[in-house]
Amino acid sequence: MSLHRLGSKNFVHQTAIIDDNVTAGEGNYIGPFCYLTGNLEIGNNNRFESHCTVGTRAEHTEHWHKDGRTIIGDDGTFREHISIHAATTDGLTRIGNCVIMLNKAYVAHDCIIEDGVTLSCGVKIGGNVHVMRDSNLGMGASVHQYQVIGSWSMIGMGSIIPKKARIYPGQTWVGNPTRRLKTNIYALDKHDIDDYMLVEETARFTQLIKDSEFPERWK
Amino acid sequence: MSLHRLGSKNFVHQTAIIDDNVTAGEGNYIGPFCYLTGNLEIGNNNRFESHCTVGTRAEHTEHWHKDGRTIIGDDGTFREHISIHAATTDGLTRIGNCVIMLNKAYVAHDCIIEDGVTLSCGVKIGGNVHVMRDSNLGMGASVHQYQVIGSWSMIGMGSIIPKKARIYPGQTWVGNPTRRLKTNIYALDKHDIDDYMLVEETARFTQLIKDSEFPERWK
């Protein structure tokens, strides 16, 4: 426990463990039994409730014993028993601003979680997944590695997103395996998204899908 | 850690954290790395195995920073990594007597879990859910917020209970989305339930469904 590196304006519970390469801004709450490790940078005003593990090594058989990087933005809420894994070598796990991870949610190595995303209780995000902004994943949803989840999408409770599903922005998907249910009017209205913005974001989604470098095995 | 408020007849592991507004009867076991907080009242003879979080704030964007109430009855079994959340303001999270929550189960804010309910490993109960007595939820089942689960029901492993399903007392349901499989004869026999009791409990179920105050969004 080395509270000083975190600055004077963070609350760190006396039982939390902060390893040597962790840095943080100010206004963060780090609760009981949290374990922050690896090459981890935390922004401002985040709350880690309790029993969180952040920055532990990638769950990847070639990377058990290598420390990767993790960056977390501002104003996030991270509840009990969540896990965020560091990237594999040269990669980066990136959590944006205003991200909510409810209890027991999990983000794997090399994921990018954009601003405003909500991962409900028990959500599991596989490695190298990109979740675009303001998406909402329901309780217990699971996402296959190398997937992309479009902006303003709603993934229903217990949905299983396999590798071939294409979750375009602004849609609601449900089921195992997941299927498209409807346009997510609720979110598009809430975030005041017009057709132009949706077309732009869909283009960005398509590019991200192309960019996701699938290993030979998944092609 | 303030063991005295818990009375002399409780076992509290030296690593457990009990915050100031927690009270307990006697005969409770509170194991390693448990975190009990908020306005929490615990009855007698409960066992919290380890890494439990009880009474943490509601997972509700309007209630991140408010402490609500939680009441837990007698003779409960709460296994590793479970979470029970406090109510939102003015509400109450209520766990009855002889409730079993197996490892990694989760009960959200403002839920009522009646006597004799079993929540298996990884069960997720959304906010404002009412689980009626002696129900049995299988491994990994998830229940949508504002739902009611009837007495003596069996919810199969991995079932997803959406908002519109009606889980009447004495039934077995399975699947994603869940569907009625059969009458739960096993439970009705075990608890010695006759037709009269089943009719009475079904009337209570129907009333609870009516009473569940759905927010505008869910209507």
Next chain:
Amino acid sequence: MSLHRLGSKNFVHQTAIIDDNVTAGEGNYIGPFCYLTGNLEIGNNNRFESHCTVGTRAEHTEHWHKDGRTIIGDDGTFREHISIHAATTDGLTRIGNCVIMLNKAYVAHDCIIEDGVTLSCGVKIGGNVHVMRDSNLGMGASVHQYQVIGSWSMIGMGSIIPKKARIYPGQTWVGNPTRRLKTNIYALDKHDIDDYMLVEETARFTQLIKDSEFPERWK
């Protein structure tokens, strides 16, 4: 915390709790907030990342208050928040060599997990299950008690394996309830399995199914 019984060649984090009847070989890493208890024997070169609970009592209403046995082999990887339960009286929970349990995975009482098995994030293995060698269970899969999972099988993300499914060696299964998708050529090639070996292992699978002593209720 009694580090000496673990030998001088183990790393035990200062916050880990190791109860009196736990023994270990050498080269093990036992991370922050781990809780090892019961009649537990650990081999060599295992890594328990953090918040692991190993050897806690069986989740079985007749065995809440009895300590059973647990044996763990060599070279295992056990990630954050995993749980392994001890056997019921006279039984044995056995984890083989080179087993991988990713974060939040769970193995119940009296299970046998053979060498080389991978249990992904959030996998739930019910009581008395036998998982044969080199199987791979995807994120969030659940297995009914008294089941047998054949060698070199692949269980897809979110699959629910009910009591009547027969997961023969070398197959890929997906869905809720699970269904056979294809032969798992990937694993058979990777492990260099020829037809003769597959026939032998299938015979062993059939015998294990016969041997699994179902209680009257499940027959």
